[in-house]
Amino acid sequence: MGQVTKEQVLEALKTVQDPDLHKDIVTLGFIKDLRICEGNVAFEIHLTTPACPVKDLLQKEAQDKVKALSGVDEVTVTMKAEVKASQVLNKNALKNVRNIIAIGSGKGGVGKSTVSVNLACALSKEGARVGLLDADIYGPSIPIMMGKQGEPMIRENLIQPKIAHGIKFMSMGFFAQGDQPLIWRGPMAHRALEQSLVDVEWGELDYLVVDLPPGTGDVHLTLVQTVSLAGAVIVSTPQDVGLMISMKTLRMLQQTNVKLLGIIENMSYHLCTHCGSREEIFGYGGVKTASKNLEIPFLGEIPLEQSIREQADQGTPIVLAKPESPAAKIYLEIARNLAAQISIANFTSKKLEVVEEPA
Amino acid sequence: MIQDYKNKKEAEPKQIRKLGNKSLNIVWSDDHISEYTFYKLRIHCPCAACVDELSGKKVLDSKQVAPLIQGLNVNIVGNYALSITFEDGHSTGIYPFKYLRQICSCKIWLEN
Numbered sequence: 500m501g502q503v504t505k506e507q508v509l510e511a512l513k514t515v516q517d518p519d520l521h522k523d524i525v526t527l528g529f530i531k532d533l534r535i536c537e538g539n540v541a542f543e544i545h546l547t548t549p550a551c552p553v554k555d556l557l558q559k560e561a562q563d564k565v566k567a568l569s570g571v572d573e574v575t576v577t578m579k580a581e582v583k584a585s586q587v588l589n590k591n592a593l594k595n596v597r598n599i600i601a602i603g604s605g606k607g608g609v610g611k612s613t614v615s616v617n618l619a620c621a622l623s624k625e626g627a628r629v630g631l632l633d634a635d636i637y638g639p640s641i642p643i644m645m646g647k648q649g650e651p652m653i654r655e656n657l658i659q660p661k662i663a664h665g666i667k668f669m670s671m672g673f674f675a676q677g678d679q680p681l682i683w684r685g686p687m688a689h690r691a692l693e694q695s696l697v698d699v700e701w702g703e704l705d706y707l708v709v710d711l712p713p714g715t716g717d718v719h720l721t722l723v724q725t726v727s728l729a730g731a732v733i734v735s736t737p738q739d740v741g742l743m744i745s746m747k748t749l750r751m752l753q754q755t756n757v758k759l760l761g762i763i764e765n766m767s768y769h770l771c772t773h774c775g776s777r778e779e780i781f782g783y784g785g786v787k788t789a790s791k792n793l794e795i796p797f798l799g800e801i802p803l804e805q806s807i808r809e810q811a812d813q814g815t816p817i818v819l820a821k822p823e824s825p826a827a828k829i830y831l832e833i834a835r836n837l838a839a840q841i842s843i844a845n846f847t848s849k850k851l852e853v854v855e856e857p858a
Numbered sequence: 859m860i861q862d863y864k865n866k867k868e869a870e871p872k873q874i875r876k877l878g879n880k881s882l883n884i885v886w887s888d889d890h891i892s893e894y895t896f897y898k899l900r901i902h903c904p905c906a907a908c909v910d911e912l913s914g915k916k917v918l919d920s921k922q923v924a925p926l927i928q929g930l931n932v933n934i935v936g937n938y939a940l941s942i943t944f945e946d947g948h949s950t951g952i953y954p955f956k957y958l959r960q961i962c963s964c965k966i967w968l969e970n
Contacts, residue, residue, distance in 0.1 A: 723936040724952070756870075756938035756955070851871060853932045853940075858878025 503570040505533055508540055511564045518553055519839045520846055524561065531579075538572030540565055547845070548705075549580035549626035550838035582627060582705035583845045585729035593696065595703045596630065598729035598841055600760065601722060603752070605744030607638070607713035609736045610765040613811050614801065615710035616644045617827075618732075620818040621834035623665050627705040630660065631668040632695055634722065635712040636681050636688050639672030646814020657700040664819055669699050685717040692721045706841075714744075715751040723755040729841050730758035732798065736766045737785040749793070758848070760798075760840040762790045763833060767800035796840055799833035802826060869959035874940070879928035882942075884958065892962040896929035900944050902961050903951035 513525045520527060524544065533542040544561060546554060558576050565574045584597040593599070602615045615631065623629040633641035642648040645663040651673050652659045660667040674691055675681050683691070701707065712718050722728070731752050735745040745762075752759060764786035769778045780803060790797040801807075804826050810817040818827045873885040882894045901920045903909075908918035924946070931943040935952055943949040 723938070725936070727934075727937050754938070754954075755936055757936075849872070851874065851934060851937075853934060854873070854875045856875050856877055858880040 502537060503535060503540065503568050505535060507568055508533060508535065508542070508565055511568055512561055514564060515557065515560050517557070519843050520547075524557065538570060539575070540571055540573070541575040541577070543577045543579050546578065546580045547583050547842035548838035549582070550622050550835045551580065551842075552832070552835035552839050554578060580626060583842065585727065585841070585845055585848070593701065593707075593726060596701050596707045597705050598845070599707045599709060599726055600837070600841065601709045601711055601728055601731040601752075601757070602734060603711040603719070603731055603748045604713050604734045605746065605748045606736070606741045609713075609734050609741060610801075611635075611713070611734045612638075612640045612644060612710050613807060613816075614734050614763060614765055615708050616641060616811065617807075617816045617818045617830045618834050618837065619666050619668075619706075619708045620664055620816045621831045622706050622708075622838065624818060624822075624831070625834065625838070627838070628703055629666050630701050630704045630707040631666050632699075632707060632709045633668065633670035633672060634692055634695065634709050634718050636671045636683060636691070636718060637712050639670045639675075639681075641668060641710060642670050642672055644811045644814065644816060654700070656698070658694070658698055660699055660701065664815070667701060667704070669695050671695060688717040689721045692718050693725055696722075696725060706838075715748055719748075719751060723752070723757055728757050730760035730844055732760050732837065733762045733795075734765050735762060735786050735789075736781045737764055737779075737783055738781040739785065741781070742785050742789055746789075749795075758844050759793075759795045760837060760844065761796035762786055763798045764800040766803040769803040772805065796836070798836045798840075799829060801829055801833070869955045871955055874932070874934075876929065876932045879930065879945070882929065882932060886959065890962075890964070892958065892964070894958070894961075896942070896944060897923060897925055897927050898961070898963075899929065899942055899953070900927050900946075900948065902953075903948065904953065904957060905951040907950060 509525050512530055513523045515524045517524055517527060524530060529544050529546065531543040531545050544557060558578055562574050562576050565571060582597050602611055604611045619629045619631045631641060633639045645668055647661050647663040651661055660669045671681065671691060709722065733745050733749055735741050766781055768783055769780055771778060787797050806821065806824065807817050807826050810820045817824060818830045821827055870887040871884045872887050875883040877883055881896065884892045900923050903918065910917050928945040929942055930945060933941050935941050939952045939954040941952055
């Protein structure tokens with residue numbers, strides 16, 4: 500039996516499709532470092548995000564397809580990830596931040612910050628380099644949820660982000676003294692957000708998650724005007740009044756051409772701690788229906804659970820504190836869905852720039 | 859299966875070119891081409907100093923703008939607009955792509 504050739508292996512791998520990008524993994528350029536030594540074939544698959552929801556599936560399919568070729572005894576597939584930068588990101592100070600994702604809501608109190616913190620932790624757990632910016636000037640809560648407070652250091656005119664659980668984070672709360680509120684008019688909020696984005700030493704990041712204040716105020720406007728977002732995620736509770744207000748934030752983002760990466764239903768249901776029966780406190784499924792009508796991806800539903808709140812209050816998000824809990828698994832799945840949506844968006848978006856030409 | 863979000867109604871530029879300091883050329887995603895002199899852009903500035911915020915009435919007197927005014931700098935704002943610095947120092951206007959398409963001299967695209 501003759502030795503298998505590289506062409507034969509690539510031909511076989513061409514039948515493996517990425518279900519999100521709708522192209523085969525060879526055409527997408529995912530296959531790297533293909534080596535053949537007699538009956539042993541080894542190659543790497545470079546995905547567009549370490550949080551790929553179909554990572555295991557692709558690995559198995561590629562392995563099986565190659566193994567089925569005649570003359571192949573052993574197949575070694577190494578999975579790697581290289582996060583593609585959002586094409587539209589262009590601010591110099593953030594040049595090493597590949598994707599900025601805004602997490603917004605209409606109403607306050609729907610759990611935006613809890614969701615942001617857990618998604619950031621989930622993405623980081625999957626191997627991505629993650630930053631987190633708490634842009635909520637009214638209720639900056641991320642320092643508590645990340646378990647690290649106090650003022651950040653400044654080095655060479657750049658704010659040094661705090662690091663907790665492997666995540667770099669910055670909070671508008673750092674601009675306030677202790678338990679004092681931030682009493683700012685628009686221009687102050689604008690300047691502070693700009694600083695938190697541009698004057699922070701974020702370094703190399705795959706994802707920067709921005710936790711927005713509720714509504715559609717100064718902070719939102721500054722964000723969409725200062726940077727090019729990879730996209731935004733809306734968090735909503737299922738009841739009508741919450742959803743209705745979420746739509747306003749959604750429309751604002753649409754008007755400023757921000758890609759809507761998806762909607763998350765938070766406080767979706769509650770499992771009774773005594774009898775385990777399911778209670779749908781705010782109603783159920785409203786967000787999923789809305790996402791269908793608006794043709795925006797539905798990223799998942801998160802239950803109302805005491806341990807999610809407790810872990811956030813204690814400074815170790817549930818994704819890290821209790822990785823085996825159902826809630827942590829749900830967060831992980833949502834993070835993977837989100838990462839997939841970002842990869843899809845980056846494959847389809849074009850870079851826009853102003854070209855200067857002589858008249 | 860998660861679907862891709864479709865929002866193609868907005869005007870989306872494919873290419874933006876600044877031709878010297880004289881004019882701005884935009885090729886849109888439907889291949890329509892718009893060309894604007896910086897004079898036209900200056901007199902259509904939508905900022906609060908040029909257009910009254912409440913009434914929408916134009917405050918800027920077009921006669922005060924030099925007919926051959928130059929554009930010094932054009933930057934992209936987020937994902938949705940341009941900001942322009944003019945020779946007279948004015949730079950506060952944010953021109954959403956949709957607005958730019960609306961003021962295109964072709965007048966074809968008047969819906970919305």
